[in-house]
Amino acid sequence: MVWFHSIWKLAVPPKIQCFLWLAILNSIPMKVFLSSRGVHFSPDQLRCVWCGQVEECCSHILLTCPFSSRVWGYVLKWWGISWCSPCSLSSFMLAWDGCSFGGIIYKRWLIVCATSLWSLWLVRNETVFNSKVWDGLQIFFLIKLCSMF
Incomplete structure (x- = not known):
């Protein structure tokens, strides 16, 4: 899987690269994962x-x-893409291996995907640990801001 190996080459901070790697391995400390660990x-x-x-x-x-x-x-919608939501992160990443984007646009799209996954994780943590309520549009603007560097 190209995406799987390109995580380490993405132009995102190392903490996002590590997060993506753990997410692919299903090792993010979500409740089901923590429950399986006792x-x-x-x-x-x-x-x-x-x-x-x-x-x-x-x-x-x-x-x-x-x-x-x-x-x-x-x-x-921001990227003008329609899709069917995959059921797993592996399927998600496989779907983008064969996409029709080329060159810099493809690299940019991967950064947006990585930033989106990372932002959802951060917002989930804000909700769990600080009881902060987020709106989907707020997260979208956060994603746009974080992926525009």
């Missing part, structure tokens, strides 16, 4: 902080939760 949660505590419908795992928080899907909708 951290005890009640069934209600395992649920997604945004939708409360399913257990919080990496793919759900970063891709398939209705909240994160809304954020991705803004990002994709």
Whole structure:
């Protein structure tokens, strides 16, 4: 997988590269991951902080939760892209390996994707640890700001 190996070449800070690597390996400390490592949660505590419908795992928080899907909708509209949301981060990254972007535009798109995933993670943490409520549009503007360097 080209994307998988290009993480280390992305023009993003190393902490984002490490985050992406851990996300691909399903090793981000989400509630389901922590539970599998012996951290005890009640069934209600395992649920997604945004939708409360399913257990919080990496793919759900970063891709398939209705909240994160809304954020991705803004990002994709910004880039003029339509897509079908993949069910896993591996599928997500595989989908972009064969995209029709070329050269600098492709590299730019990968930066936007990395920034989007990172921003969703940061916002999730703000929600969990500081009870901060975010709007999808606020996150989109954060993504635009962080990816425009």
